[in-house]
Amino acid sequence: MSVEFRKDLFADERRDDLNEIGKPHTRQDIEGHVTGRTAYYDDHLFDGLLHMRCVRSPHHHARVRSVDASAAEALPGVRRVVRPSDVPHNINTLLSLIGFGEDDEQLLSDPIVRYRGEPVLAIIAETEAIARAACAAVRVDWEVLPHVLDPEEAIAPGAPSVNPAYSDNSFTYEPYDHVKLRFGDVTAAFAQADHLIEAEYEMSPIEQAPIETCGAIAAPETADRFVCHTGTQALFFSLGTTAKLLDLPSSRLHFIGGTVGGGFGGKVDSITEPMAVLGAVLTGRPVKFQWDRPEEMQVGAPRGAERWRIKDGVMADGRIIAREFTGFFDAGAYTRLSSYAGHKGTGHLPGPYTIPNVASNVFCVFTNRTPATAMRGFGITGVDFAIECHMDRVAEATGLDPISLRILNSYRDGDMKAHRRVAKNCALVECCQVAADKAGWTLSAQDKAASSLAGSDAQRAAIPETALDEEGRVGARKEGRVASTAPAPGTKRLVAGTHGRTMEAVSVQRPDMEILAERIGHAIPGATSAPAAAAPVAASPVAPSPPARPAAATPTPPAAAQPTPPVPPSAPPSPPKPFDRGVRRPGVSQFLSGSRRR
Amino acid sequence: MTRYAGRGFAAINYPIGMNLGGDPAQALVHSTPDGKFMVTLSAIDLGQGMKSVTRQIAAEALGVPMEDVYVDTADSDTGPHDMGSFASRGTHRVGNAVIRASSEARAQMMEAAAEELEVNATDLDTDGQGNIHVKGAPQRKITVAETAIAAQFKQGRTLSGRGIFLIEPSGVDPDTGEMSPVTTYAHAALIVDLTVDDETGEVTVDKINSAYEVGRALNPKLVEQQLIGGAWMGVSHALYETTEPYYPDRAHGPEDFNTYLMPGPGEIVPHDIAVLERPAADAPYGGKGPGEMCANPVLPAVANAVYNAVGVRVDKLPITPEKILRGLQAQGGAKPGPRRPGTQ
Numbered sequence A: 001m002s003v004e005f006r007k008d009l010f011a012d013e014r015r016d017d018l019n020e021i022g023k024p025h026t027r028q029d030i031e032g033h034v035t036g037r038t039a040y041y042d043d044h045l046f047d048g049l050l051h052m053r054c055v056r057s058p059h060h061h062a063r064v065r066s067v068d069a070s071a072a073e074a075l076p077g078v079r080r081v082v083r084p085s086d087v088p089h090n091i092n093t094l095l096s097l098i099g100f101g102e103d104d105e106q107l108l109s110d111p112i113v114r115y116r117g118e119p120v121l122a123i124i125a126e127t128e129a130i131a132r133a134a135c136a137a138v139r140v141d142w143e144v145l146p147h148v149l150d151p152e153e154a155i156a157p158g159a160p161s162v163n164p165a166y167s168d169n170s171f172t173y174e175p176y177d178h179v180k181l182r183f184g185d186v187t188a189a190f191a192q193a194d195h196l197i198e199a200e201y202e203m204s205p206i207e208q209a210p211i212e213t214c215g216a217i218a219a220p221e222t223a224d225r226f227v228c229h230t231g232t233q234a235l236f237f238s239l240g241t242t243a244k245l246l247d248l249p250s251s252r253l254h255f256i257g258g259t260v261g262g263g264f265g266g267k268v269d270s271i272t273e274p275m276a277v278l279g280a281v282l283t284g285r286p287v288k289f290q291w292d293r294p295e296e297m298q299v300g301a302p303r304g305a306e307r308w309r310i311k312d313g314v315m316a317d318g319r320i321i322a323r324e325f326t327g328f329f330d331a332g333a334y335t336r337l338s339s340y341a342g343h344k345g346t347g348h349l350p351g352p353y354t355i356p357n358v359a360s361n362v363f364c365v366f367t368n369r370t371p372a373t374a375m376r377g378f379g380i381t382g383v384d385f386a387i388e389c390h391m392d393r394v395a396e397a398t399g400l401d402p403i404s405l406r407i408l409n410s411y412r413d414g415d416m417k418a419h420r421r422v423a424k425n426c427a428l429v430e431c432c433q434v435a436a437d438k439a440g441w442t443l444s445a446q447d448k449a450a451s452s453l454a455g456s457d458a459q460r461a462a463i464p465e466t467a468l469d470e471e472g473r474v475g476a477r478k479e480g481r482v483a484s485t486a487p488a489p490g491t492k493r494l495v496a497g498t499h500g501r502t503m504e505a506v507s508v509q510r511p512d513m514e515i516l517a518e519r520i521g522h523a524i525p526g527a528t529s530a531p532a533a534a535a536p537v538a539a540s541p542v543a544p545s546p547p548a549r550p551a552a553a554t555p556t557p558p559a560a561a562q563p564t565p566p567v568p569p570s571a572p573p574s575p576p577k578p579f580d581r582g583v584r585r586p587g588v589s590q591f592l593s594g595s596r597r598r
Numbered sequence B: 001m002t003r004y005a006g007r008g009f010a011a012i013n014y015p016i017g018m019n020l021g022g023d024p025a026q027a028l029v030h031s032t033p034d035g036k037f038m039v040t041l042s043a044i045d046l047g048q049g050m051k052s053v054t055r056q057i058a059a060e061a062l063g064v065p066m067e068d069v070y071v072d073t074a075d076s077d078t079g080p081h082d083m084g085s086f087a088s089r090g091t092h093r094v095g096n097a098v099i100r101a102s103s104e105a106r107a108q109m110m111e112a113a114a115e116e117l118e119v120n121a122t123d124l125d126t127d128g129q130g131n132i133h134v135k136g137a138p139q140r141k142i143t144v145a146e147t148a149i150a151a152q153f154k155q156g157r158t159l160s161g162r163g164i165f166l167i168e169p170s171g172v173d174p175d176t177g178e179m180s181p182v183t184t185y186a187h188a189a190l191i192v193d194l195t196v197d198d199e200t201g202e203v204t205v206d207k208i209n210s211a212y213e214v215g216r217a218l219n220p221k222l223v224e225q226q227l228i229g230g231a232w233m234g235v236s237h238a239l240y241e242t243t244e245p246y247y248p249d250r251a252h253g254p255e256d257f258n259t260y261l262m263p264g265p266g267e268i269v270p271h272d273i274a275v276l277e278r279p280a281a282d283a284p285y286g287g288k289g290p291g292e293m294c295a296n297p298v299l300p301a302v303a304n305a306v307y308n309a310v311g312v313r314v315d316k317l318p319i320t321p322e323k324i325l326r327g328l329q330a331q332g333g334a335k336p337g338p339r340r341p342g343t344q
Helices: A030-034 A094-098 A128-137 A186-192 A235-246 A272-283 A293-298 A338-348 A381-398 A402-409 A428-438 A445-449 B050-062 B090-117 B144-155 B220-239 B298-310 B321-331
Strands: A002-005 A050-056 A062-068 A078-082 A119-125 A139-144 A179-183 A195-203 A215-221 A225-230 A253-256 A287-290 A306-314 A320-332 A358-366 A466-468 A492-494 B003-015 B025-031 B037-041 B069-073 B124-126 B131-134 B137-143 B160-165 B185-197 B203-213 B271-276
Touching: A002 B220, A050 A128, A050 A272, A062 A119, A078 A128, A078 A272, A094 A235, A119 A128, A119 A272, A179 A338, A179 A466, A186 A306, A186 A320, A186 A466, A195 A381, A215 A272, A225 A235, A225 A272, A235 A253, A235 A272, A272 A287, A306 A381, A320 A338, A338 A358, A338 A381, A338 B003, A381 A402, A381 B003, A381 B298, A402 A428, A402 A445, A402 B003, A428 A445, A428 B003, A428 B185, A428 B203, A428 B271, B003 B298, B025 B050, B025 B090, B037 B050, B037 B090, B050 B069, B050 B090, B090 B124, B090 B131, B090 B137, B090 B144, B090 B160, B131 B144, B137 B144, B185 B298, B203 B220, B203 B298, B220 B271, B220 B298, B298 B321
Parallel strands: A002 B271, A050 A287, A225 A253, A320 A358, B037 B069, B203 B271
Antiparallel strands: A050 A119, A062 A139, A078 A119, A179 A358, A195 A306, A215 A225, A215 A287, A306 A320, A466 A492, B003 B185, B025 B037, B025 B160, B124 B131, B131 B137, B185 B203
16 A cells, blocks of 8 residues: 655646645544544433334335234334324425425335335334334235336336336436437447447446444424434435424424444435434434344445446547447436436536547436435446446457557547536546556557647537437337437537536635635636735736745656655654543543443 | 456546535634634534544634634534535535635634734734734734634624635536536546456456546545545445345345445555645635545446456446356356556
């Protein structure tokens, strides 16, 4: 294992003399973490804590004919059976908080379940064991319904309907049943290509697998409020979702979190928080709702499956002149965050390469499986797998060195991207060069001399005339009127150069919130300094070189540059002086109460 | 049984921040009367170091030592709104909000110090050690602590700041897909060396060489932990992990860590990393979030290396021994690809 910081690269775009930034400081909370003293949500103890667990569907798709919870209610220690009718506003979709998508998912489902593991009832009991026993004692009469698990079968005519909010079994991106990307004319370019290279890629669902499973503890607080200790990754998402589902003013909710035992995207869905608060509202007691490991693995939303088909048109010299995608995000039974992946994945195409003709159709499909959600690299990981495996295929077909092929097609500063925004701040070429150098993978002189800062030209910077089509309007596919999921040939033309406005950061509310240009350490185009600080003009934000910095007036190809030595390792943290923080439990208050002592 | 060596390459970029914007983050900063600063957020520290990186950002922007700053986060009664820790938005969005809040607090701190020193605030600078001095005359100075005491008890002035950072929300053109996804991209390229056993289908990843471009390594140690951990997850995704091994069939779904496979500590791959820093204009001190992107290049690099080793293209993740053996069977045994430059 070694880490080196290549300070010689892009040295003229950066000052390395900041006081605290760039220093390998020990993290603020490390002592508690490594000594096991940090309090996570589950370390908050409450007298009389009750435990909540769910009765779940064993079927992929079924109707609840009846529920008999009498045996469960009769068990000693069972405090409350929670039914779908106990949820005040029992329908939601996560991104409704930003106005995206239809409400499509119930907290407790009635009368239809659409994936195996979907909850239909909850039991609140004095111990977790009693809650489990009571769940097992509930008798549900299921009417099993036909299901569909493959995303392409799900959008075919005649497939069982998965999600009633979306009758096509795919998320609606008005007016289409998919996200379109159209840039240039792939059909015309394919006809000119020397090679056509096609392949299909797939990624199965993946569990986020945090050490700490999803969960929350809620309790009545004074002033008619409820406190909720949670492991959420998104405090206000969870608070807002809880307020909506339970029809409570958000001012009555007090959410505490921020220290979480791993998330990786699996703790945004905000299911455990409304469940725990609902339990506290219904019982007037503290209630914990926490997934066990099997629930985390099979009921908690994974990184969803993806399927991608890529078709490339490539010239004999390795230049990719056209790339077409057909992509499927398998959302499972409900939207959660998968609709966002459709946009994010599309915005990522065609990867970090400048390709003059790009088309894609990306579908967010509903199937009768556990809903998918975010995970590290969300919307991108499966796409990158597909693109980079495909690049290897293209290298093989053209006989090019795989790294040389990437550098040849890599995007450069000033190039136009397929989503009609200019590439800037690029560094793919340099990453290729440095990684090759580290691994002893010899590159040609031309590849070594390449730079992300050079190589763009008027043609690469231009938005081409674009072929458009109107295939795949909502409802058409289900009626059998759409032949293919792949991008259709164009039926009309959009003139070259057509584009809208690039979205940027909203500027500061008041001038004195703007950092002074000479204090930021790199160039900020268009920075407006506070009037008082107008003297050092923002136009020359790169300060004089600090003495330690290697002089590099122009970007130097990395092959010619000497890497600066790695940042010297920081001194290991010294042990605290006696009595610094209490002797018996370092890092923890001696007046500890209300949280777990370990 | 033969073990075949293979080498694979992949390169990626990664969008930083929630796609299409509209994901604000706020920060509040205030000083105590003895010149320490509290940063109040609603960001989540998942282990990635959110509290630490915002602490360093606040200290830098305030111009005070990091030890004099503390970050308190995620109490909805005190912390201002933040969308959450996902989409590589923590460092970019929250970091920028912290810079803005700290800059406002700093401006007030300099005004208070200027009143004490009887000079113009624009003539003052901080030394990052807890002192405020007259530019060009470092002996004319006042400590941050004295400034805070004067502000609180004499001048009746707060040393506090508010910050919000928002990329304006936008949509997607339904016909062209035109959009402003994000404002900043991180980059990576990675080479995997591995061996494939043609009898068991077992893959052993022997070495990773990588280059990651992260804008600016705000804390090099936190970057290092992300890159090493991310590479582990990448190997795990490539070769082991799935909740549905026979997708789209739902059979054989694992329910615990005995059946949900991951590499163990003994399988952490030796990894030589280079970090490149090309600051992004609108990122805090130029820093992009390295956490999410760093697993991504590993998956295709492993797949490409397996192909290079035995000639089997496994296009469906994860690349299990079963899939490799079926591929070997279908093509009548291993068909090693060209030896890549630099292969040991």
